[in-house]
Amino acid sequence: xxxxxxxxxxxxxxxxxxxxxxxxxxxxxxxxxxxxxxxxxxxxxxxxxxxxxxxxxxxxxxxxxxxxxxxxxxxxxxxxxxxxxxxxxxxxxxxxxxxxxxxxxxxxxxxxxxxxxxxxxxxxxxxxxxxxxxxxxxxxxxxxxxxxxxxxxxxxxxxxxxxxxxxxxxxxxxxxxxxxxxxxxxxxxxxxxxxxxxxxxxxxxxxxxxxxxxxxxxxxxxxxxxxxxxxxxxxxxxxxxxxxxxxxxxxxxxxxxxxxxxxxxxxxxxxxxxxxxxxxxxxxxxxxxxxxxxxxxxxxxxxxxxxxxxxxxxxxxxxxxxxxxxx
Ligand SMILES: [Zn+2]
Numbered sequence: 001x002x003x004x005x006x007x008x009x010x011x012x013x014x015x016x017x018x019x020x021x022x023x024x025x026x027x028x029x030x031x032x033x034x035x036x037x038x039x040x041x042x043x044x045x046x047x048x049x050x051x052x053x054x055x056x057x058x059x060x061x062x063x064x065x066x067x068x069x070x071x072x073x074x075x076x077x078x079x080x081x082x083x084x085x086x087x088x089x090x091x092x093x094x095x096x097x098x099x100x101x102x103x104x105x106x107x108x109x110x111x112x113x114x115x116x117x118x119x120x121x122x123x124x125x126x127x128x129x130x131x132x133x134x135x136x137x138x139x140x141x142x143x144x145x146x147x148x149x150x151x152x153x154x155x156x157x158x159x160x161x162x163x164x165x166x167x168x169x170x171x172x173x174x175x176x177x178x179x180x181x182x183x184x185x186x187x188x189x190x191x192x193x194x195x196x197x198x199x200x201x202x203x204x205x206x207x208x209x210x211x212x213x214x215x216x217x218x219x220x221x222x223x224x225x226x227x228x229x230x231x232x233x234x235x236x237x238x239x240x241x242x243x244x245x246x247x248x249x250x251x252x253x254x255x256x257x258x259x260x261x262x263x264x265x266x267x268x269x270x271x272x273x274x275x276x277x278x279x280x281x282x283x284x285x286x287x288x289x290x291x292x293x294x295x296x297x298x299x300x301x302x303x304x305x306x307x308x309x310x311x312x313x314x315x316x317x318x319x320x321x322x323x324x325x326x327x
Contacts, residue, residue, distance in 0.1 A: 007297035007310065013317030013326070014089065014097040014282060014293055016201070016226055016249035018141070020068040021285025022085040022099075025049045031071045031080070040066050050290050051257045058176065058207060061258045064288050069105050078106065079124045086128035092292040095314075096135035096323055099125060100172055103140060103158075104151055115158040122167050137169035137323040139201065144175035149182045156192055169322035170199035173220065177207045186219030199223045199322040201249065205230035206260050210237045217246060224249055224320060229260045232271040247278040247320040252299035253291055254284035267303040280317050281310070 029045055031037075039045060048063050055061035072078045089097055107117035122138060129136040140159070142152045152171070159168055171192055173185075192198045202216035203226035210230040214237055216222040228248040231237050241248065250269050255261045261268070272279045281300050283293040297310050318326045 005294050005298045007301075008292075008294040009093055010294070010297065010310070011314050012092060012094045012293055012297075013280075013314060013321055014092075014094050015224070015247075015280050015317060015321055016251060016282035016284055017097065017099060018285055019081070019085055019099050019101045020065070021288050022088055022283075023081045024084055024088060024287050025290075027080065027084045028068065028071065031077050032067060035071060035073045035077065037067070037070045037073075043067060049288070051288050052290060054256055054259050054263060056259065058258050058260075064285075070109070072106075073109050075110070075120050075124075078120055079127070082121075082124040082128045083131070086132040086134055088287065088292065089134055090132045092294055094134060094293060096137075096318075096321065096326055098137045098139050098169060098322055100139045100141045100174075102143065102151075102174075103155060113158075114154050115161045118155070118158045118168075119162055122162075122165055126167065135323060135326065136167075137321075138167055139170045139172045139322070140168060141172040141174050144173060144177065144179040144181045146182065148173070148185050149188055152185070152188050152192070156196070159196065164196055166324075168198070169324075170201055170223075172201050172203070172226070173216075174203045174226070177204065177209060177212050186215075186221075189220045193221055201226055201322075203227060205237075206255075206258065208233075208260075210234035213237050214240070217241075217244070222246065223322070227251060227255065227260060229255055229268050231277065232268040238271070238275050238277055241277045242275060245278055247280055247316075248272060249282045250279045250300070251282050251284035252296045252303060253286075253289045256299070257289055267300075269300065270304055273304065273306060273309065278316070278320065280320055281313055 103118050107114045140155045200222050201224040202220050202222045204216040205213040206227040208230050210233045224247045226249045283296050286292050
């Protein structure tokens with residue numbers, strides 16, 4: 001599904017995209033080769049970097065990250081990744097982007113402290129942002145699990161040491177939703193919001209549990225929800241999203257490829273439209289899907305036959321963006 005559709009020319013904002021899911025697979029292969037990276041046994045570089053059909057589960061969908069987390073091993077190669085990511089955004093007529101990265105893997109791979117890795121990433125995104133004339137902000141992603149608090153604290157410490165750059169617009173929680181994280185993680189997210197003015201988005205309700213969305217709103221003080229596909233299962237959650245104007249980042253292609261929505265099921269965005277739950281269309285990991293944000297627009301259109309929402313999408317993306325001063 002390459003991007004020749006009528007939505008390609010619509011001006012767009014991207015509110016949910018992971019940096020390493022945006023870099024083209026040819027660049028990934030090139031860097032793996034150039035950096036002499038040993039490929040995990042059983043990983044086929046010709047097939048396993050993309051997910052083109054619905055995966056059995058989220059774990060299968062995450063296969064490409066077995067190698068994506070092994071690059072880049074130099075600042076120059078990070079620059080190449082970021083430049084390629086912006087070139088892909090430009091091709092989709094994206095005017096502003098909130099890029100997500102967990103940063104910590106960059107620090108480990110390159111043997112530098114978290115502060116240095118964060119400053120590299122910010123500088124490279126700023127360079128590409130001005131080269132491609134795409135406004136940008138960075139969202140720091142933390143994965144669920146035992147080390148979530150330690151990782152978030154390390155990221156926030158680096159953020160503080162760099163004098164709290166405005167360029168970092170939010171924090172995000174991702175990873176397997178059934179994994180337990182330390183109880184104080186919600187408190188840490190809330191504290192980051194209160195102390196540093198960071199916005200919060202949480203991957204929640206992607207694996208079928210509406211309770212995780214409730215948790216994201218109540219405990220983590222989420223401003224937006226990533227995916228939120230299980231929201232429709234709870235009237236209380238739908239009401240909470242609608243009344244508090246909490247925007248759901250709907251990723252139509254991703255939701256089908258991860259298996260978040262069964263093939264014979266309707267996409268729950270239909271219910272969001274019916275009940276006035278705010279949402280924006282996003283691409284999540286377009287290069288893994290061999291697609292672009294325009295394809296997500298097309299997928300949404302095929303699911304809903306609703307053109308009006310797509311015509312107003314850019315205004316909504318601006319409204320719910322964490323980047324200030326978008327016009
Ligand atoms: Zn995501």
